[in-house]
Amino acid sequence: MQITGLSKNIEQSLGQLSPYQQIKLLEFVESMISAKTNKGDLLKFAGSIDQTDLELMQQAISDGCSKTKADM
Numbered sequence: 001m002q003i004t005g006l007s008k009n010i011e012q013s014l015g016q017l018s019p020y021q022q023i024k025l026l027e028f029v030e031s032m033i034s035a036k037t038n039k040g041d042l043l044k045f046a047g048s049i050d051q052t053d054l055e056l057m058q059q060a061i062s063d064g065c066s067k068t069k070a071d072m
Helices: 005-013 019-037 050-065
Strands: none
Touching: none
16 A cells, blocks of 8 residues: 555544544554654553553453463
8 A cells, every 4th residue: 555545544544533532543643753763662652542441451361361271
């Protein structure tokens, strides 16, 4: 995919996000740009994952860790 096609896809997808999601995406993109110049500074990403998503990930990990090979 060429850059112009990619840009159009991003623009179309952006229109499907809520204003809150658009702001979070902008913050993430800005943090990626900043991280590019500040390699190793992971604190820039702190708080970029929504609390609900963190809880879902934690639950999925807990559920997966309690399974045995026979359960899988």
